[in-house]
Amino acid sequence: MTTVKTLLGLPGLRLRPRAGAELLDRTVTRIYVTELPDPGRYLSAGELVLSGLLWWREPGDAEPFVAALARSGAAALAASGADSGGIPDDVVSACARHRIPLLEVPADLSFSVITEQVVLALAAASDSARKRLLAAAEAPVETLLERASAELGLPCWVLSAFGRVVAGTTPLPMPAVEVVRRHAGREPGPLTVVPVEGRHAVPWLIALGGPLSTAQAELAEELAGLVGVTRARATQPEAELPGEVRVVALRTEGSDESRDVLRELLPGGTLIESTGDTSYAATGRWPDSATGELSTAEPLLRANRILCGVSDPAPRAEGREIARYALEAAARRAGRVAVVEAGDVAAHRLLLAGAPDGLRAALRRRVLGPLLAYDAEQHTDLVRTVRVFLECSGSPTRAAKALHVHVNTLRYRIGRAGELLGADLTEFTDQLDVYLALRAGDQPGG
CATH class of the missing domain: 3.30.450.30 (Dynein light chain 2a, cytoplasmic)
Structure with missing residues (x-):
């Protein structure tokens, strides 16, 4: 590393500190020669600025010049006397005020000699720094x-x-x-x-x-x-995870990055299996920050989407299946990053998420077909009536209130719907079949 103090020791330069003697440990990264009155737009941090002070005409001229050096983070100013009259007090005081080390250059020393020696010193320091780093x-x-x-x-x-x-x-x-x-x-x-x-x-x-x-x-x-x-x-040892674990299923759509993403997300977790775009791992703890971390990394990955399903604490084999269902639930949600934790999703939704789209559609047609056809022909909405009734736990009073109809009207509609479906909508097993068929038609993420 080359510092301002290093330059003072270069043979033949005979540089003399005039201000900022306590700042000589600043790092010098390059040299820049200028005679502009305000060189700020051309400066960068760490530069040794070399100037003959041709821009200085009267007291006050130093302020904008030295202030620009300070704003840019210049390492120091090396200057020769203006018109061989020595460095003006105005320049010395401005450097002291803005904490810029000021080095006086002998009047008989060429700027080309200074530049050559500084460049050689920087090159030698760079090579030495590389060797020390290696x-x-x-x-x-x-x-x-x-x-x-x-x-x-x-x-x-x-x-x-x-x-x-x-x-x-x-x-x-x-x-x-x-x-x-x-x-x-x-x-x-x-x-x-x-x-x-x-x-x-x-x-x-x-x-x-x-x-x-x-x-x-x-x-x-x-x-x-x-x-x-x-x-x-470096190799991260996989943790021994006895008993119940949380299994995480992660898919990187359009890329084979799932394994690396999962390992980075769960350091110390145990990889269960990986098939390129989808990987499973067991972990003792699911980080609360995971969704945010995946969203942060997503723009730097090749994947089109990142999907993640997380099981409840469970035996590993059981957790894998739960994570798989949660992953399919995540796939039905919108957004480039979707994470579904099994504990936050109703059991029937997890089961439906694991079913292929064709099977979901077939279930809906088989169970609800007559009711869907009746609504289409008669311009009624018995499907909605049945759904509200079931979501009100089969209570005619609550369902009638939610639909803003008389309770007897609600009972008639439920009875008619049961006839069309061939089901008793007051029986739990029939209610369950019909409700699953209703939810099978929900939009992704619903």
Whole structure:
């Protein structure tokens, strides 16, 4: 890492601090020569700004120039005296006020010599930084980040596409979900994000606390490669899960990412089976944040939709079947991410979700056919009457109130519907068959 103090030690430059002597540990990433009175639009963080002060004419001229350096995060200003009269006090005081280290360049020293030596120093530091980072290639992610942060002079984090912080050198200054969202939408933000290399379906991202110079960007890419190797090398032991478990069925429509997505979602879970787009895993705990995490990662995946079904705590084989039914219920819901937990869905809906569309349609026609035909011919709505009656637990009084009809009218309609269906709608078993047939015609997600 090259700092302002490093430049003071370069042979032959003879640079002398005039302001900001306490700030000489700032990292220098590149050099920029300018004589513009306000160079702000051309500056970037970490630059050593080199100027002959040709823009300075009178006291007050230094303020906009030095303020622009401070706003950009410049590392320091190296300046030669204006018209060989030495650096004006106006420039010295502005640098002190804005906390910009000021280095005086000898009048007999060419800017080309300074530029050459600084560029060589930066190149040597970059090569050394790369070698030091590679020396930590076998270390854990946390150690790699600490080493990279020291070389880059910036805080670093590794984030999962789910919006989780895998590791970091300091607390993340904004929600990880927001960092991932901005990266997925290619929106600018205060952090620089570099994808971690590797073949994992659920990507990791490296976030760095500021804009990068060319040398820093190269080192960040090196870090991304090393983190990718470390991730691939790491193996997460599958947990021993005796007794009842929650089984999770996950489908990535249009891709074979289900296995990787499920493993990232449930670290330590036990993979039961995987067939490419659909995988099952057992877990001791289903995270409350799972739906949000899947929604965060979805834009970074190849899948058209992510569907997930979760069982109640149950023996593994039983849980797998419940998860399968819950997964089919999720498939009938709208949206690019749909998660159904069995405990939140009525049992009859889980059973119907597991039935193919053709079977559902056949059940509806077989049980309700005469009633559907009668309604179509007579322009009545006995189907709705029967449904409301059953949803009111077979109570004529409650159903009549819900339909805004007299209770005797309700009884007549239920009797007529029973005749058409060949069923006694006051008997529980007949009620159950008819209600399932009614629900079999519900729209997805209903």
